[in-house]
Each structure stands twice: as C-alpha cells, then as structure tokens.
Amino acid sequence: MSLFTEISIPQLNISYKQPVGLFINNKFVESSENEQIETVNPATGEAITKFHAASEADIDKAVAAAREAYESTWSKTSPEERGVLLGKLGQLIEQEKELLAAIETVDSGKPYYTNALGDLEQILQLTRYYAGAADKFTQGKLLPVSSDKYAYTVKAPYGVVAQVVPWNYPLAMASWKMQGCLAAGNTIVIKPAENTSLSLLYFAQLVEKAGFPPGVVNVVPGYGGVAGSRLAAHPDVDKIAFTGSTAVGQKVMAAAAMSNLKAVTLECGGKSPALVFEDANLDEAVKWTAAGIYYNSGQNCTANSRIYVQESVYEKFLLKFTAHVQETWKFGKTSDLFDQECTVGPVVSKTQYERVQGYIEHGKSTEKLSLKQMGQPSDSKGYFITPTIFINVPQDSKLNQEEIFGPVAVIAKFKDYKEGIALANDTSYGLASAVFTEDIRKANYFARDIKAGTVWINSSNDEEVSVPFGGFKMSGIGRELGESGMDAYLQTKAVHVNISKL
Numbered sequence: 001m002s003l004f005t006e007i008s009i010p011q012l013n014i015s016y017k018q019p020v021g022l023f024i025n026n027k028f029v030e031s032s033e034n035e036q037i038e039t040v041n042p043a044t045g046e047a048i049t050k051f052h053a054a055s056e057a058d059i060d061k062a063v064a065a066a067r068e069a070y071e072s073t074w075s076k077t078s079p080e081e082r083g084v085l086l087g088k089l090g091q092l093i094e095q096e097k098e099l100l101a102a103i104e105t106v107d108s109g110k111p112y113y114t115n116a117l118g119d120l121e122q123i124l125q126l127t128r129y130y131a132g133a134a135d136k137f138t139q140g141k142l143l144p145v146s147s148d149k150y151a152y153t154v155k156a157p158y159g160v161v162a163q164v165v166p167w168n169y170p171l172a173m174a175s176w177k178m179q180g181c182l183a184a185g186n187t188i189v190i191k192p193a194e195n196t197s198l199s200l201l202y203f204a205q206l207v208e209k210a211g212f213p214p215g216v217v218n219v220v221p222g223y224g225g226v227a228g229s230r231l232a233a234h235p236d237v238d239k240i241a242f243t244g245s246t247a248v249g250q251k252v253m254a255a256a257a258m259s260n261l262k263a264v265t266l267e268c269g270g271k272s273p274a275l276v277f278e279d280a281n282l283d284e285a286v287k288w289t290a291a292g293i294y295y296n297s298g299q300n301c302t303a304n305s306r307i308y309v310q311e312s313v314y315e316k317f318l319l320k321f322t323a324h325v326q327e328t329w330k331f332g333k334t335s336d337l338f339d340q341e342c343t344v345g346p347v348v349s350k351t352q353y354e355r356v357q358g359y360i361e362h363g364k365s366t367e368k369l370s371l372k373q374m375g376q377p378s379d380s381k382g383y384f385i386t387p388t389i390f391i392n393v394p395q396d397s398k399l400n401q402e403e404i405f406g407p408v409a410v411i412a413k414f415k416d417y418k419e420g421i422a423l424a425n426d427t428s429y430g431l432a433s434a435v436f437t438e439d440i441r442k443a444n445y446f447a448r449d450i451k452a453g454t455v456w457i458n459s460s461n462d463e464e465v466s467v468p469f470g471g472f473k474m475s476g477i478g479r480e481l482g483e484s485g486m487d488a489y490l491q492t493k494a495v496h497v498n499i500s501k502l
C-alpha cells in the first residue's frame, strides 16, 4: 500500500495528497504488520481511504525515536528556539487552515463553515499562544532560605510524552496536548482515534516543514487496544495524556501505574449541568444552552447535557428553546456539510449512531418520556441524528445519569437554589457547568458550590485558549490550556545551594 493517496473534495474544488503511513522520525513509514484501517465519511457512510495501523513494535520504534530526539537535540533547545518553531508552525497552519478544516469535515462529519473552520481558528490561536509562552512559563523560582543557604527551582520537561486523543475534535484535541508539551521541551508520540486520523497525519507534514527535528513529534494511528494500550504501558514513556471515555481513562491510569508509574493527565467524560434561574435573560439562556448541546452534534465532553430550569419560567423556556432549535440547529441541504447553513452534522460513526439512537429509543420506549424532534436529514445516508429534546426528565433517568454524546437535550425543572445546586451536583462527573441569572450573588454562589472544573456564567462552552480546562471527580485529572497546558508537561526540580563555610 502506498504511503500517500489522492483525495478529492469536490464541494471546495480541492484535490490533495493525504499521507496514510505512520509518521516516525519525520518520515511516513508502513506499519510493521501491514495492518490497515478504513476510514469512513460519516455524512455518507462511504469509505474515504485506508491508513496504516501501528503495531506494538511500531509503538516501540516511535518511542525510541522520541527518546533519541529528546536526549540528542530537543532537550538542548532553548525555550526561545522552541517558541520560534511553534511560531512557524502557526504560519503553516494559517496557510493550510481551509484544507485542514475540509479534512476534518470529510473524516469526522463537522459542518465546514459553522464548525470545522472554528476548530482551526482555535488551533491557530493556541499555537500562537504557546509560541509566545515557551520562554515565559518555563521559569523557576529563587527561594531564599537563610543567610547561608538559598534554593531555586527548575521546571524540567518530562522527556518522552505519549498522547492519546479522541475523534470529537481530532486536530483540536491533538493541538490542546501537543503545542504546550512541545513548548515545555518534551518529545511526543501521539495516537489519533482510529476513525479520525487523517487531519493529524496531514498536520505532521507541517511539523516537519516548520523545522522540528526528526523524532520530536511522532504520529502513530492505530487501534486503542493495541497502539493506545502499548503507549500507556510503555516503560520508556515518562508521561501520558489522554482524552476519551472515563472507562478507557481508568485503563490508561492503571497501565501507567503498573508499568513505570508514568505521570498521567486524563480528560474524560462529562454530564454537565446548566441551571437557568427565573431572573435569567431567557433569550440568552436559550441561545447558549442550545449551542451547548447541539454544537458538534452534541459530541462535546463539556456539552450542557442536563438543562435545569426554575419552575416559574419552565414552560416559557421550553417554548423559546424549541422555537430556537428549529430555527438555528439544522441539517444542510441534501445533508451537505459544505452548505453554509448547515449547523448539525452527523455523529462520527455507525457505532456512535447506534449508541445515541439507543439512548433516544430508551427514553421514548422504556422510560416513556415526552420528547420533541426537530427536522430530518434530507437523505437517509450517513449517521445524522435529529436534534432531540427530552422534557420533564426525572433525575434518576438514564438520560440524566449517563453521557449520551449526541444532539440530545435533557430538560427538567427545579424549585429553588438549594434544589438546583443539589441536582447539578448529583453526578459522578465534574467537567463543566453553566448558570444563567442576572443576580451576581447567585451566580457566584453557584461558582462556589458546583463541583466542576469549569463554570460559565451566562454562557456555555465558550472556551478560551488562555484559561485552564479539566475535570473534577470522574471527569479527569490535571488541566490543559493556558499556563496549565505547559505546567502539565513540566516537573519541578529543587536545587539546594549551601554557601556556609566551616
């Protein structure tokens, strides 16, 4: 099988060369067992191409390349040099952002204009952020101890870092991990998800063009149970960062512990609440909560998948929410993801389609809940799911307890602040939360009382690359983005200096 394949995207009049090998030492290579994975366009269900899947032996080669690059070159670069390389990478991303967004659209099902281009804007922004941060967030501290002694701290990179990323934001989740990690001075072996590997393979070429030395970034597409688990258990990986399901996050942490006690960052599932109080601006609350559940077809770990509305404005909110969803969250003409009006794409795969439809069917038939469904895709191909609203959902419903990861809003009532915050906290997850009120005290009580890593006051899911992101409880460990996105890849060394004389 060739290491490149020609792919056409007729809607944008684009034809390009897609790398389909493993990227090790700045070269595309075949997998040692010649195993291949077919990737499918979620809007049509049709195959796009096949790419090589890394075996355990390939992972070992990639880790050895990353180790060699770390010891021989990368650990000797200055933070400023790393910042310059990230700056060049940013320029290349800017030049290629339309193509990268188009690859995301075709491979992961993101509407091009209203979604995929947005991912690329964020990637560009965070690449520039870490280019500038490389020589700022790497500084240690001077610690005066006594007249005869001082100490200083050094922030040292871990060395070889493994990263395992999911399919809901293929290149964005990779960038959340890679750019800060490189700025901090580590080398990387990164595994994209098996159903959305194309954008990161294309991106690898930009890494090489920007001038990163061989072995600094290695991209190893492959199956989670083979390539992912080998990375988690690898004795020469110093840290692993993972985004995906909580169940796999637990496996990654166990493998990390039982191999070499490598450091771990986990960004896992969520069941994030939004509380809408009676004094909220309801139009604003409707707009944000709808975006917070329907953007990216609900495939967001931070999706506000539980919406609680104070009982006095519940009916009014429902009417407004339903009308707004009908108006704003729509499939494209002929289910075309390149239609400028398209805001709802398919979910990523047949597996996810069946999983999300399973929850809808469960709500409808088993729990007999009331629901509204908005519009139909214009043809039956692909994995499109109609934006769905479940109404008056009891707290113990499966729909209120489990992460659905699809365009399914779950709405319920609450009486007062005490009940609202109790319902919001009634989950094993703690990734994000939102509150809608015009009362600054109430908003701040909520920020104080909610057990979640992110609180949005009068908005939802509007992340910033400069602000830390991560979960409480079973949503994860550690933080990404902002200064935390570099700190996650630095460890502190304390140096004691004795200047006393006998």
Ligand SMILES: NC(=O)C1=CN([C@@H]2O[C@H](COP(=O)(O)OP(=O)(O)OC[C@H]3O[C@@H](n4cnc5c(N)ncnc54)[C@H](O)[C@@H]3O)[C@@H](O)[C@H]2O)C=CC1
Binding pocket: 164, 165, 166, 167, 168, 191, 192, 193, 194, 222, 223, 224, 225, 227, 228, 229, 230, 232, 243, 244, 245, 246, 248, 249, 251, 252, 267, 268, 269, 270, 300, 301, 355, 403, 404, 405
């Ligand atoms: N936090 C988030 O952003 C995400 C959450 N999810 C949740 O997980 C559910 C299931 O989706 P899946 O694709 O099954 O998620 P997953 O957790 O299996 O996949 C995420 C990544 O982990 C890798 N992986 C799988 N098994 C592994 C293992 N044993 N060791 C190391 N890496 C492994 C996969 O290849 C992929 O790259 C979704 O419905 C959603 O609820 C899924 C993706 C992203």
Ligand code: BAL
Binding pocket: 168, 169, 299, 300, 301, 302, 303, 463
């Ligand atoms: N919004 C980016 C991370 C996530 O929700 O999956």
